[in-house]
Amino acid sequence: xxxxxxxxxxxxxxxxxxxxxxxxxxxxxxxxxxxxxxxxxxxxxxxxxxxxxxxxxxxxxxxxxxxxxxxxxxxxxxxxxxxxxxxxxxxxxxxxxxxxxxxxxxxxxxxxxxxxxxxxxxxxxxxxxxxxxxxxxxxxxxxxxxxxx
Numbered sequence: 001x002x003x004x005x006x007x008x009x010x011x012x013x014x015x016x017x018x019x020x021x022x023x024x025x026x027x028x029x030x031x032x033x034x035x036x037x038x039x040x041x042x043x044x045x046x047x048x049x050x051x052x053x054x055x056x057x058x059x060x061x062x063x064x065x066x067x068x069x070x071x072x073x074x075x076x077x078x079x080x081x082x083x084x085x086x087x088x089x090x091x092x093x094x095x096x097x098x099x100x101x102x103x104x105x106x107x108x109x110x111x112x113x114x115x116x117x118x119x120x121x122x123x124x125x126x127x128x129x130x131x132x133x134x135x136x137x138x139x140x141x142x143x144x145x146x147x148x149x
Contacts, residue, residue: 039122044135047119050086051093054079055141058095059113063143068104071111072097079115092118107147114140 058079065071075097080090094116101109116138124132 036123040134043119043122044137046086047088047117047135047137048139050083050088051115051117051137051139052141053086054082054093054095054117055113055115055139057082058097058115059111059141059143062097062104062111062113063145066105071105075113079113083115083117088117088119092120105145107145109145110142111145112140112142114138 058075061078062071062075065074076095079095080093083090083093096114096116097104098112098114099109103109104111116136118133119135119137121132121134124130
């Protein structure tokens with residue numbers, strides 16, 4: 001009997017610590033993709049907040065100016081500044097302005113600003129050269145040009 005017990009003790013002692021190694025390996029194997037997924041979703045959510053805020057601010061800025069050229073320039077600057085506040089560079093965004101009248105600054109007309117943004121995959125070293133994007137986001141905001149400015 002003692003030979004059987006010694007064999008069991010030897011088998012147990014040879015496997016001692018392997019559960020810790022297996023748990024650590026499996027935890028890393030499973031947790032890294034989960035954490036990356038959470039970071040990616042956070043980047044997309046931040047980008048969606050950025051485009052909504054940028055479109056809203058740009059449309060508000062547009063209707064406060066009298067000259068259409070100055071209005072468009074100011075709206076683009078406002079949108080890009082808002083995106084920069086959220087940490088998104090200007091080269092990944094585009095701003096489009098459309099009007100329902102020929103004269104965009106005519107009282108009673110509406111101005112719609114659409115902001116588009118490409119959100120890159122986070123922590124990818126060559127993502128820009130390979131054009132790896134997590135999402136392509138866009139948002140629009142419409143403002144009415146007031147009669148009294």
